[in-house]
Amino acid sequence: MSTPRIGEIALARGVTATWWYTVVGVVSFVAFTGMFWVLWAWASPALDAPWRLPVAIAGGAAWIASSVFLLLDYRPSVHATRDGERHPRSPLNMTGFALAALxxxxxxxxxxxxxxxxGVLGFVLAVRPWTPGVRWRVVVGATVLVTALVFVEASSFTRQGIPSNAFSAPAFxxxxxxxxxxxxxxxxxxILELDRARAAESQLAATRERLRLANDVHDLQGHHLQVIALQLELAERLLTKDPAAAAEQIRAAQGAVDEARAGTRALATSFRGVPLPDELENAADLLRAAGHDVRMHVGPGTASAPVAVLGPIVRESVTNVLKHGDGARARIELSRDGDTWLYRMVNDAADRTESAEADIAWGSGLTGMGERLESSGGEVEAWNDGTSFTVQVRLPIAAQHAAASTEGHA
Known part of the structure; x- marks a missing residue:
């Protein structure tokens, strides 16, 4: 099983956070509704018995508690249903029903x-995990029933001399x-369905990549191995009759081995490489996970930027930010400036009391970046303006094509 990316973990956390926002919103609405009914029991002249208010308060509290229990049971029930499993009755469910009835x-x-x-029973019906299509029929039926009761009770209170507007808030x-x-x-x-669709799409993409890799390896190795086998078989037959021709076939087989090895290396490199925009997304995810407020700007056409050269630069600059930055803000930029790729990492400057140590560390990191860029004709610059530290890399696009040509002949 593959380890989930930081971005995928963030999305899963986002779905969980959305669930808890939903729970808080629904429980808050229940609490406001119960509060209006308690105020009605306190203010209505028709309810002058002193025991009614504490009974109404107890009923409202039981209703709020039941909403919490029913919602806590709702989430695993939905997950079980979508996974094709049967969700057994849980203590949360039974407790929620009992408190709702009370x-x-x-x-x-x-x-x-x-x-x-x-109204309490209508809420219980609405919070049940019905099958698709059933919930809305139940909710519409419950709403129609509640609306009818609103008019019935409003007319009843009007006959008792109670203004209908006093009843409007709890009724609404x-x-x-x-x-x-x-x-x-x-x-x-x-949101849950969208998250599941995203996960399924990611798994499908990974499966397609594996199939493509298997096909490419089969085509590459199968062709070369067949050629090598034929050449060696021919060399074996010529060994006693024509040693020179046999030696020529053996040399040809060695050449096919070299071609197979180079092709395998190129294939492995193509699968090991990550497009630079994805590399930048990974860097932003890592910095956000460390608590940074990250802003990222990726210009058009950057998918063709040389990841073999700039990828290690991105990772090195992120490492330096994590080790020596203040941990508050960071900005990542990648764009094309004429015939040059321009990469820039900006982060909070280290505290002045640690400036000497930070400068030494950054100098060591910048030295490694410069060595990586030297063979490609690129350059790295860095400066500290007192509030932020900037690393800027320029790489000629012509150097990218030269590097690609060199890799192709490796």
């Missing part, structure tokens, strides 16, 4: 409202709760 009973009694109790929240809950969970499931 909350509906207490809130209904405390507020003297059937609507409050039915309880009416919107099933739809809002369903939309929040649906949105999270979309």
């Amino acid at each position: 909350g509906a009973l207490l809130l209904g009694v405390g507020t003297s409202s059937v609507l409050a109790a039915v 929240f309880i009416m919107m709760l099933p739809t809002m809950t369903a939309f929040s969970l649906w949105w999270w499931e979309i």
